[in-house]
Amino acid sequence: KAGVTQTPRYLIKTRGQQVTLSCSPISGHRSVSWYQQTPGQGLQFLFEYFSETQRNKGNFPGRFSGRQFSNSRSEMNVSTLELGDSALYLCASSLYGAKNIQYFGAGTRLSVL
């Protein structure tokens, strides 16, 4: 069974640009969550999608948005990039009601210059 796939693996953008990251969950998983990891901050929850609906949202500004498609694939978008948005963005998928055991992708490393 294929794992969680995130594309691209690396991205370099400049301030003010926007970026879209993609996540394909494990087949059969309907929940997709996004996290931001920065040094010393652990994983900060961004949002969770289930059946194309945002179910939970973390404490991030409106520049961070996401969506989920009917095949459970998800995208997140960051508009008007700031230097502080440089981070590893991780996507995780899980079965609905599976006690929240989430399976992570390798992440997208975003660098904002």
Add this chain to the structure above:
Amino acid sequence: DQQVKQNSPSLSVQEGRISILNCDYTNSMFDYFLWYKKYPAEGPTFLISISSIKDKNEDGRFTVFLNKSAKHLSLHIVPSQPGDSAVYFCAASESARQLTFGSGTQLTVLP
């Protein structure tokens, strides 16, 4: 306000000895706890979990202990192996909602 805290950013242990990683939490509504391991350039990998109705869960070399009165969680690895060297994150959830992660502890197992 960090609801899940890992106060030790790093830990070094000799191969074959016990590794003890600690985690504290402040939200008494958390009812499910997990440990994840992360190698460089990879996503976190689920290791072991425990429900708040238990105080111990064991899986091979890994044991998680939960002390609800102290709001403290620990992961024991016995015996430690060089391949265990990684960053370990503890995480907690309330009523199967999103996970709240600690900041991680870098474990180094010395041969």
